[in-house]
Amino acid sequence: MNRRKFFRNSAVSAAGMLSAGIPGLTGCLDSAPPAGPFSSSGNIMKEVMKYRKINTHEHVRPDISPGALIEVSDRLGIEKLVISSIVTEYSGKSATPQEFRDCNDLVLKAMKQYPDRFLGQAFLNPVYGKESLEEIKRCMDQGMTGLKVYNQVKINDPLFYPVIEKLIDLKMIILVHAFCGLGMGGHRPKYGNTEPNTSIPEDFAGVAKRYPEGMFQYAHLHGGGDWEYTCRILQDYPNVYADLSGSNNEADAVDFAVRYLGEDRLFFGTDGSHFQGVGTILSSRLSDAQKEKIFFCNYNDVLKRSGNHVN
Amino acid sequence: MLIDINANTGHWPFRQTSCNSCRQLVARMDESGTDLSVVSNMNGIFYKNTQAANEELNEELKSDRSFNNRLIPFAIINPVYAGWKDDLDTCLNKMGIKGIRLYPLYHDYDLTDPSCVELVRYARDKGLIVALTLRMVDSRSRSWMDITAEWNLRDVIPIMKEVPDARYFILNIAGDIRLSQADTDLMIKSDTLMDTSGRSTSGLGNLISTYGAGKFAFGTHTPILDYLTGLLRIESLSERVADETIKDLLRAGNARRILGI
Numbered sequence: 001m002n003r004r005k006f007f008r009n010s011a012v013s014a015a016g017m018l019s020a021g022i023p024g025l026t027g028c029l030d031s032a033p034p035a036g037p038f039s040s041s042g043n044i045m046k047e048v049m050k051y052r053k054i055n056t057h058e059h060v061r062p063d064i065s066p067g068a069l070i071e072v073s074d075r076l077g078i079e080k081l082v083i084s085s086i087v088t089e090y091s092g093k094s095a096t097p098q099e100f101r102d103c104n105d106l107v108l109k110a111m112k113q114y115p116d117r118f119l120g121q122a123f124l125n126p127v128y129g130k131e132s133l134e135e136i137k138r139c140m141d142q143g144m145t146g147l148k149v150y151n152q153v154k155i156n157d158p159l160f161y162p163v164i165e166k167l168i169d170l171k172m173i174i175l176v177h178a179f180c181g182l183g184m185g186g187h188r189p190k191y192g193n194t195e196p197n198t199s200i201p202e203d204f205a206g207v208a209k210r211y212p213e214g215m216f217q218y219a220h221l222h223g224g225g226d227w228e229y230t231c232r233i234l235q236d237y238p239n240v241y242a243d244l245s246g247s248n249n250e251a252d253a254v255d256f257a258v259r260y261l262g263e264d265r266l267f268f269g270t271d272g273s274h275f276q277g278v279g280t281i282l283s284s285r286l287s288d289a290q291k292e293k294i295f296f297c298n299y300n301d302v303l304k305r306s307g308n309h310v311n
Numbered sequence: 312m313l314i315d316i317n318a319n320t321g322h323w324p325f326r327q328t329s330c331n332s333c334r335q336l337v338a339r340m341d342e343s344g345t346d347l348s349v350v351s352n353m354n355g356i357f358y359k360n361t362q363a364a365n366e367e368l369n370e371e372l373k374s375d376r377s378f379n380n381r382l383i384p385f386a387i388i389n390p391v392y393a394g395w396k397d398d399l400d401t402c403l404n405k406m407g408i409k410g411i412r413l414y415p416l417y418h419d420y421d422l423t424d425p426s427c428v429e430l431v432r433y434a435r436d437k438g439l440i441v442a443l444t445l446r447m448v449d450s451r452s453r454s455w456m457d458i459t460a461e462w463n464l465r466d467v468i469p470i471m472k473e474v475p476d477a478r479y480f481i482l483n484i485a486g487d488i489r490l491s492q493a494d495t496d497l498m499i500k501s502d503t504l505m506d507t508s509g510r511s512t513s514g515l516g517n518l519i520s521t522y523g524a525g526k527f528a529f530g531t532h533t534p535i536l537d538y539l540t541g542l543l544r545i546e547s548l549s550e551r552v553a554d555e556t557i558k559d560l561l562r563a564g565n566a567r568r569i570l571g572i
Contacts, residue, residue, distance in 0.1 A: 043344070044539065044546045075547045181451060224451035228326070247485075247510045248449040249537045252329055275513055275547070279540030 048278060049077040052296040054119075054310065055277070056082045057175060057219060057245040057269030066110040070117060072274050080310055082269075082299075083107055084121040084148035084175070095125035095152050097135070104139050111143060119308070120144040121175060125152045126159040136166055145308040148175045151198040155216065156206040164207070164214050171305040173215040173241070178204070180225035201233035208237035215239055215302060220246035220271050222253045222280070231260035238265065241302070244294070245269030249276035254284035254294075268295045312559075313542075314347045314566040315340070317444075317482045317506040317530030318382075320368065321354040325454035328534040333371045333378050336533070340381060343538055346563070348382055348531075349410070349442075349480075349570075355387030356417045356447065362398040369406045383570065385410040385442055389418045390430035399430070403437055409570055410440030410480065416460050417447075422470045431470055435477035440569065442480035443467050445509065448535060449485070463487040464511075468494045471501055478502040478569055483532045484509035488518075498522060504569055506530025507541040507561070515544050516552035524557045528566045 055073065058081045060066055073081060085103035087095040100123050107120040122139035124132040124147070136147070147167055153159050155176045167174050179198045204218055216239060221227050223246025234240050244254060244266060257266055263286070270277035281294055296310075303309040320332055330339050333350070340348055355364030365386045372378045386402035388395050388411045402408045411434055415422050422443075434441050446461040453459065463486045471479065481503060488511045490498065499522055505512070508530040512518060519527065531541050545553075545561045553561070 044542055048543070048547070075549065076543075222452075224449050226452050248452060249510075249540050250326075250448075250452070251534050251537045252327070253537075273510065273513070275540050275543045276510065276537075279543045280537045282543070283537035283539040 044282075047282060051077070051292060053078045053268055053278075054080045054082065054296050054299045055270050056217070056267040056299045057243045057271045058083050059272070060085050060106055060110045062106065066113055066118070070114060073117070076274055076278050078270075078274075078278075079117075079296075080119055081117060082119045082121055082146065082175075083110060084123050086123050086148060086150045086177075087125075087152075088150060095123075095127075095150070097125075097128050097131035100124050100132075101135060101138075104135065104144075107144070108139070108142055119146075119303075121146045121148040123148050123150070124163065126157070126163050127153060129159065129162055132163055133166060136163070136170075140170060140172075145303060145306065146172045146175060148177075150177045154197055154203050155199040156203040156210070160207070164211055168211065168214050173217050173302050175217040175219055175243070176204070178219045178225070178230075179223075180227075180230045201230045204240050205233055205237050208240045212239055215241065215305075217267065218242040220244075220269070221257060221266075222246045222248050222250055223271060223273075224248045227253050228256060231257050235260045241265045241267060241298070243267040243269035243271075244280060245271035245273060245277050247273040247276055249273070249280040251283065254280055254286065258284075258286060258290065263290045263293050264298055264301075266294045267299045312563040312567075313343075313345045313529060314349075314563040314570075315345050315531050315533070315541075316349045316480055316504060316528045316566050317442075317508050317532050317541075318348040318350045319353040319532075319534060320350055320371070321352040321364065323353060323447075323535060324357060325448075325457055330534040330538075333368075333382060334375070337378065337381050339533065339538060343542070345531075346381070347566075347572075349385055349566075350382045351385040351387055351412045351442075353387075353447075355412075356414050359389075360392065361387045361389045361418075362394070362401070365398065365402050365406065365408075369402075372406075379407075383572075384408045385412050385440070387412050387414065388430060389414075389420075390426040391418065391420045391424065395426075395430065396433065399433065399437075399439075403439065408439065410434070410442055410478075412442040412444065414444065414447075416458055416462070422467070423473055427470065428473045431474045431477050435474055438571075440478045440480055441470075442482055443470075444482040446483055446485055461486055465490055465494060468497065471497060471503075475501060479504070481505045482508065482530060483536070484511045486511060495521065498526070502569065504528045504565055506532070507544045508532035508536055512541075512544055516548060519553065519557070524553070524560050525565055525568075527561055529562055 055078045060083050085106045087093045093099050103123045111118045111120045122144050124135050126132050176199050221242040300309050352364040352368035355361040358364050386408045431441050450461050531538050
């Protein structure tokens with residue numbers, strides 16, 4: 001971006017006050033500070049809107065209307081949303097076949113409501129092997145484009161192998177809930193993981209090595225876990241991608257992730273944290289071209305493999 | 312005009328961060344169009360004698376005269392440490408501070424400890440703002456050497472009850488923001504600004520409905536959090552929720568009023 005062309009809008013109001021100094025402060029000003037790109041009248045929104053975006057990690061729930069998701073997405077220029085519905089540990093459910101079918105029906109309904117905006121992902125529980133494979137067929141036949149799994153079973157558990165092999169056949173990606181809390185890797189087990197069956201970076205490394213032709217998406221890289229540790233573990237596994245969703249928008253995380261994972265393995269995502277999802281990429285030191293890849297192109301390349309890409 | 316009411320310099324000991332100095336901060340402000348930032352030196356969170364951090368910040372501010380017109384210093388004061396009143400007087404009279412930042416969780420005292428109440432009253436009498444940060448980092452990704460506790464919004468209420476006529480900044484609002492009706496009323500009556508850096512301000516439109524537009528201001532929590540999310544929460548508000556007049560209050564108007572600039 002040419003920053004200079006923006007150095008105008010707020011200079012007037014700022015200069016008026018600053019040229020006289022901040023009352024109560026010492027010092028003087030040689031010249032008014034330059035006004036940057038985002039200082040006046042929402043110029044940051046022009047920067048937001050200039051990138052096409054696929055939100056690769058979002059959810060629909062019975063208590064959240066799809067329309068509300070569309071509304072906030074419109075405000076942030078998000079063109080497509082990859083949505084799933086899951087059974088979490090807070091629901092009191094165990095993700096039985098009927099329960100994961102109900103989740104997927106909710107997604108299918110939203111897809112029909114907003115066919116130009118939502119890309120659906122199927123949810124399943126590999127404890128129920130036969131029913132899971134049947135559910136993949138049911139959902140993909142109705143236009144879903146990938147799989148989302150939660151913490152019922154770790155991704156490197158043999159129960160997952162038939163599911164992973166099916167997704168490899170379909171050339172589709174698996175989005176896997178993940179966390180990397182203190183003590184990962186067995187170094188400080190006294191901290192442990194709040195969710196025992198949640199996949200940790202080492203689980204992704206294991207399954208990526210077993211299935212180098214598979215595509216795995218590490219969920220919410222900075223969703224509260226240790227993103228530095230995660231990137232260091234995933235560095236050498238090119239078939240593991242990471243989405244940048246999550247509520248904990250720590251500075252420098254995106255730049256760090258590009259350094260270790262490369263600019264082609266990162267996806268934009270929100271997982272409910274819409275402003276953080278956009279803001280953290282926008283704040284990074286990446287080039288416009290790199291941001292375009294993360295906001296849109298990288299995931300579209302994944303969709304292209306199964307013929308589900310966005311034009 | 313744009314004013315960031317929540318910026319830090321200094322070193323975060325558990326993770327490498329960029330934008331740690333006044334020079335780097337001003338460069339980042341220039342890139343993003345921020346005219347002024349309220350800043351303190353987060354080394355003072357970790358020094359037992361916090362005055363050393365305030366002196367470091369003052370020396371840095373003196374090193375380039377342009378800093379004085381871009382950065383508004385707040386001092387970090389520990390009211391259970393020796394000589395805090397002398398420190399505060401020095402910071403006020405010789406360093407030009409506009410407020411103080413308190414870190415009870417890190418400095419290991421209760422917000423309603425008598426010495427803290429005395430400090431807040433003293434700051435009030437001197438016309439200084441009292442800044443309370445609900446958390447520095449997300450405890451889920453903390454270092455094993457960092458503290459585990461975080462505040463919810465209700466945790467700052469006791470000091471506001473003790474000293475209701477002080478002026479407050481409440482920063483990096485994460486976690487539970489629900490208050491009782493009585494505490495909500497107290498917050499509305501108080502002279503308080505909450506910054507937009509924390510994740511619990513993502514529903515800014517609803518918060519404005521509850522507390523009024525005069526209670527919020529742009530904040531970054533730099534260099535811990537990314538620089539632009541707090542601004543995005545303001546600028547992406549729909550016209551129906553916040554027109555340009557309200558957005559100008561959030562960008563700078565509210566901060567200018569409470570800072571008296």
